[in-house]
Amino acid sequence: MSGVPILSLMTFLPAAGALLILAARWSSSGQHAGHDTGVKWIAFIVTLATLALNLVALTQFDASQPGFQLVERVAWGAGLEYHMGVDQMAMALLLLTNFLMPLCILASWNIEKQVSAYMMLFLALHTLMQGVFGAMDIVLFYVFFEAGLIPMFILIGVWGGKNRVYAAFKFFLYTLIGSVLMLVALIFMAIMAKTTSIPELTAFAQQGGFAKDLQIWLWLAFFASFAVKMPMWPVHTWLPDAHVEAPTAGSVILAGVLLKMGGYGFLRFSLPMFPDASAFFTPLVFVMSVVAIIYASLVAFRQTDIKKLIAYSSVAHMGFVTMGIFAGTEQGVQGAIFQMLSHGIISGALFLIVGVIYDRMHTREIAAYGGLVHRMPVYAAIFLLFTMGNVGLPGTSGFVGEILTMAGTFPVNAWVTAGAATGVILSAVYALTLYRKVAFGKLENPALATITDINAREWVMFVPLVIGTLVLGFAPMIALDFTKASTQAILAGYDVFAGR
Amino acid sequence: MEAELVSRLANDLVWIRPELLLAGFALAATLVGAWLGDRVGGLLAGLCAVGLVIAAFFAWQMRPAEPQLVFGGALSIDGFSGYAKAVIALAAAATLLLGADHFARRNERRFEFPILIALSAVGMFVMVSANDLITLYVGLELQSLAAYVLAAFRRDDARSSEAGLKYFVLGALASGLLLYGASLIYGFTGSVRFDVIAASVADGGLGVMFGLVFLICGLAFKMSAAPFHMWTPDVYEGAPTPVTAFFAAAPKLAAVALLARVLYGPFADLEDQWRQVIMALAGISLLVGAFIALAQTNIKRLMAYSSIHNMGFALMALAAGTEKGASAALIYMTIYLPTTIGAFAGILAMRRDCKDVETIEDLSGLAQRKPWLAMLLTVIFFSVAGIPPLAGFFGKLVTFQAALDAGLWPLAVVAALATVISAAYYLNIIKVMWVNPPAPAFQSSGPTIAMTAGLATLLIFPVLVVGFGWVEQAALLAATSSFP
Numbered sequence: 005m006s007g008v009p010i011l012s013l014m015t016f017l018p019a020a021g022a023l024l025i026l027a028a029r030w031s032s033s034g035q036h037a038g039h040d041t042g043v044k045w046i047a048f049i050v051t052l053a054t055l056a057l058n059l060v061a062l063t064q065f066d067a068s069q070p071g072f073q074l075v076e077r078v079a080w081g082a083g084l085e086y087h088m089g090v091d092q093m094a095m096a097l098l099l100l101t102n103f104l105m106p107l108c109i110l111a112s113w114n115i116e117k118q119v120s121a122y123m124m125l126f127l128a129l130h131t132l133m134q135g136v137f138g139a140m141d142i143v144l145f146y147v148f149f150e151a152g153l154i155p156m157f158i159l160i161g162v163w164g165g166k167n168r169v170y171a172a173f174k175f176f177l178y179t180l181i182g183s184v185l186m187l188v189a190l191i192f193m194a195i196m197a198k199t200t201s202i203p204e205l206t207a208f209a210q211q212g213g214f215a216k217d218l219q220i221w222l223w224l225a226f227f228a229s230f231a232v233k234m235p236m237w238p239v240h241t242w243l244p245d246a247h248v249e250a251p252t253a254g255s256v257i258l259a260g261v262l263l264k265m266g267g268y269g270f271l272r273f274s275l276p277m278f279p280d281a282s283a284f285f286t287p288l289v290f291v292m293s294v295v296a297i298i299y300a301s302l303v304a305f306r307q308t309d310i311k312k313l314i315a316y317s318s319v320a321h322m323g324f325v326t327m328g329i330f331a332g333t334e335q336g337v338q339g340a341i342f343q344m345l346s347h348g349i350i351s352g353a354l355f356l357i358v359g360v361i362y363d364r365m366h367t368r369e370i371a372a373y374g375g376l377v378h379r380m381p382v383y384a385a386i387f388l389l390f391t392m393g394n395v396g397l398p399g400t401s402g403f404v405g406e407i408l409t410m411a412g413t414f415p416v417n418a419w420v421t422a423g424a425a426t427g428v429i430l431s432a433v434y435a436l437t438l439y440r441k442v443a444f445g446k447l448e449n450p451a452l453a454t455i456t457d458i459n460a461r462e463w464v465m466f467v468p469l470v471i472g473t474l475v476l477g478f479a480p481m482i483a484l485d486f487t488k489a490s491t492q493a494i495l496a497g498y499d500v501f502a503g504r
Numbered sequence: 505m506e507a508e509l510v511s512r513l514a515n516d517l518v519w520i521r522p523e524l525l526l527a528g529f530a531l532a533a534t535l536v537g538a539w540l541g542d543r544v545g546g547l548l549a550g551l552c553a554v555g556l557v558i559a560a561f562f563a564w565q566m567r568p569a570e571p572q573l574v575f576g577g578a579l580s581i582d583g584f585s586g587y588a589k590a591v592i593a594l595a596a597a598a599t600l601l602l603g604a605d606h607f608a609r610r611n612e613r614r615f616e617f618p619i620l621i622a623l624s625a626v627g628m629f630v631m632v633s634a635n636d637l638i639t640l641y642v643g644l645e646l647q648s649l650a651a652y653v654l655a656a657f658r659r660d661d662a663r664s665s666e667a668g669l670k671y672f673v674l675g676a677l678a679s680g681l682l683l684y685g686a687s688l689i690y691g692f693t694g695s696v697r698f699d700v701i702a703a704s705v706a707d708g709g710l711g712v713m714f715g716l717v718f719l720i721c722g723l724a725f726k727m728s729a730a731p732f733h734m735w736t737p738d739v740y741e742g743a744p745t746p747v748t749a750f751f752a753a754a755p756k757l758a759a760v761a762l763l764a765r766v767l768y769g770p771f772a773d774l775e776d777q778w779r780q781v782i783m784a785l786a787g788i789s790l791l792v793g794a795f796i797a798l799a800q801t802n803i804k805r806l807m808a809y810s811s812i813h814n815m816g817f818a819l820m821a822l823a824a825g826t827e828k829g830a831s832a833a834l835i836y837m838t839i840y841l842p843t844t845i846g847a848f849a850g851i852l853a854m855r856r857d858c859k860d861v862e863t864i865e866d867l868s869g870l871a872q873r874k875p876w877l878a879m880l881l882t883v884i885f886f887s888v889a890g891i892p893p894l895a896g897f898f899g900k901l902v903t904f905q906a907a908l909d910a911g912l913w914p915l916a917v918v919a920a921l922a923t924v925i926s927a928a929y930y931l932n933i934i935k936v937m938w939v940n941p942p943a944p945a946f947q948s949s950g951p952t953i954a955m956t957a958g959l960a961t962l963l964i965f966p967v968l969v970v971g972f973g974w975v976e977q978a979a980l981l982a983a984t985s986s987f988p
Contacts, residue, residue: 081973081974081975081976081977148892161935162939173931184920188913
């Protein structure tokens with residue numbers, strides 16, 4: 005392996021890009037024409053370069069070897085360390101993040117308000133999200149995990165829709181209250197184990213370092229944070245508000261990446277570090293997951309706002325993820341990771357799809373649309389593909405994730421699986437209804453008469469997503485084989501202590 | 505015999521270089537000021553700032569590995585005092601910078617301002633070095649008396665006079681409590697020297713306990729920990745803003761350091777007793793500071809409640825009763841000072857139509873009118889809220905570490921929840937700046953205010969974050985070398 009700290013380079017490249025934009029703003033005061041376009045190009049190129057670095061990192065990465073790779077470790081102070089490294093699961097989520105980011109920048113091309121600040125916040129967020137998946141030190145993880153709140157708060161609060169302030173506060177405070185409890189728990193763990201390194205903590209926990217009673221409290225503290233982030237029913241209520249009010253690219257990042265941090269946290273911390281407590285709480289998580297799947301699907305059906313509908317469908321799809329994770333079987337966990345990747349692509353794409361018509365019509369009301377297929381055939385085709393992905397049609401990535409999590413849960417609890425399966429039907433109900441109302445029928449709203457089909461920029465945005473969802477749908481082995489080693493490593497510890 | 509005395513005195517004087525420098529400056533400046541009047545106000549302020557920086561340098565130099573007792577044991581020069589003095593002096597210098605622009609544009613540049621700051625700094629130096637109850641009281645009073653005058657500094661302003669008077673009357677009450685406690689301790693242990701008290705405190709019985717509680721109450725008043733916080737909002741609001749910035753910064757650190765010195769030195773053996781008191785103070789401060797601040801509309805009053813809330817964190821660290829607790833309190837305060845000074849720099853920049861404005865609403869839409877200032881303030885308020893990767897988070901992290909290390913997890917959970925509540929009002933300020941429709945623009949603030957805000961922000965991120973290990977080492981060394 006070369007001596008280049010590629011993981012850090014890739015993590016902090018967007019932050020450097022943000023500083024570049026800051027410097028440009030400083031020197032030109034942002035006055036002259038073309039400044040904003042320049043800033044957008046800087047952001048786009050920086051995110052593309054990050055993706056390229058990620059691909060380079062992928063070549064140095066051995067998918068078959070369990071454990072963390074590309075490790076960097078520097079002492080920081082107070083027993084903390086700057087400690088980065090990735091396993092297969094983290095690498096997969098990093099790829100998802102870096103894949104979505106350039107598309108988000110493209111989706112933000114129409115932003116006109118305070119462009120420099122917007123792009124800087126986005127790039128800062130990009131660094132922080134990569135840090136979450138790359139951190140191997142528990143405090144460093146927390147720093148990245150929590151710091152993401154700052155850019156998200158401002159992005160929603162400033163560039164969001166009508167009710168944006170309420171949504172931003174709700175998002176911030178909900179997430180913060182979960183996180184501070186996790187902070188107390190993780191300091192407590194670090195003091196007990198005398199280390200803040202995640203692999204060392206995992207080893208300590210698997211040697212029985214945390215007694216069962218203690219595990220239960222620690223698990224609950226972590227759960228408070230990840231369940232909000234995920235979001236699980238009944239603490240999901242921040243999500244529809246935040247989604248609806250966020251700018252399009254913010255929604256994509258929220259659904260595509262930020263929600264995955266909850267699942268990542270469960271797999272990284274809850275399962276391997278508190279196996280007894282995880283086994284103890286599995287019924288609770290199952291119930292919450294099934295309620296989320298069915299309830300959120302029913303609620304989605306009743307929405308009149310497109311974005312809110314997709315937000316509730318996210319809650320339902322995340323229910324499959326938590327169900328698969330806590331099933332604790334290899335199929336379940338593999339399916340959960342796959343579902344996270346797939347949902348990242350599909351829901352990201354759906355938000356972009358809403359963004360396209362919102363840019364043209366400035367409304368997200370379902371009732372304002374109808375018959376789009378007549379004016380926007382290409383758009384309607386893409387929309388149909390991702391609607392099918394959302395429903396879980398075989399051939400799209402959505403199918404693989406759902407079927408695997410359900411197959412993984414079935415041997416553990418058939419009733420829960422049965423409940424989740426009804427959710428699949430319900431998802432078809434709301435997703436197809438939405439599609440029918442928006443795309444089919446007659447063009448009745450006169451404002452739609454001049455609406456144009458997708459332009460070149462939007463083509464560039466959607467083509468990678470279409471390829472992504474089809475490739476993962478037809479050849480899921482690519483992703484599943486990749487994440488296999490890390491899944492087995494995570495479950496190796498869990499199986500022993502969960503008494504299986 | 506005499507020669508020996510002289511040489512010992514000379515030796516002792518060398519150890520108090522920082523105090524001598526500032527006291528000498530204050531005396532000389534009084535004469536010069538009386539002779540030349542307010543014309544030299546700016547010059548004296550500049551000299552005072554330079555003097556404070558030199559004093560900080562001296563103090564930093566004098567951090568011996570073993571505590572050095574001077575003047576017959578009245579003062580202890582050790583790692584802890586050296587660290588605290590250096591930070592105090594720098595914070596005081598920063599408030600002089602803030603005052604320079606503020607008083608100049610109001611045409612109120614008086615020569616007394618730097619003198620009072622210097623005297624107050626000397627008082628704080630004595631406080632953090634105090635090794636007996638008399639020195640403690642003298643230092644505290646020197647600091648407080650200068651502060652009372654500073655609060656009433658705007659002589660023709662009713663609010664300022666009220667602030668001064670209120671501060672003085674309540675401060676005198678607190679001093680009375682403290683003296684009463686000190687006399688009880690003296691009566692039951694037979695000495696005012698900390699090391700002698702430490703030896704006999706265990707057999708002092710209930711009398712010492714009473715004395716200790718009174719002493720803690722007096723100190724809690726000085727550091728504005730709830731429920732002894734009543735004076736804080738009024739004084740913060742009434743005093744001229746640079747003075748408020750001063751109150752919110754250096755004296756807070758001095759009071760925390762003094763409390764650490766008292767609790768960890770002479771009363772170390774009574775840890776189980778005082779811990780309950782400190783825990784109660786910490787918990788109440790955290791909650792009072794978090795809840796009442798929610799209802800504030802004046803940003804100076806809000807900062808008052810914010811400082812009460814933050815004192816709760818420092819107290820939580822002290823409640824640990826370990827070296828880690830003392831060093832965590834020092835780190836917390838070290839990080840708190842630039843944050844609060846930066847916040848006040850922002851408040852000082854709030855000036856419209858030649859008048860200072862100070863409600864939160866006045867910040868509306870600052871991000872569009874003055875994006876740079878808004879950005880600095882955003883960083884600062886996210887830092888006080890304790891959001892990583894800003895320095896404020898690391899301050900909270902070490903206090904949590906100290907408290908959990910000592911098994912105080914219920915207090916840690918209270919602190920965690922109070923943090924969320926306090927985050928709501930810091931967020932509100934940020935929201936007002938970024939989201940609200942812009943209010944008329946502020947006048948451009950002076951160069952020193954802008955510079956202070958910029959420096960404070962650079963300290964918050966990234967200097968103190970990257971250099972966190974270094975701060976942590978220094979504070980830990982200070983604690984371990986001073987509390988054996």
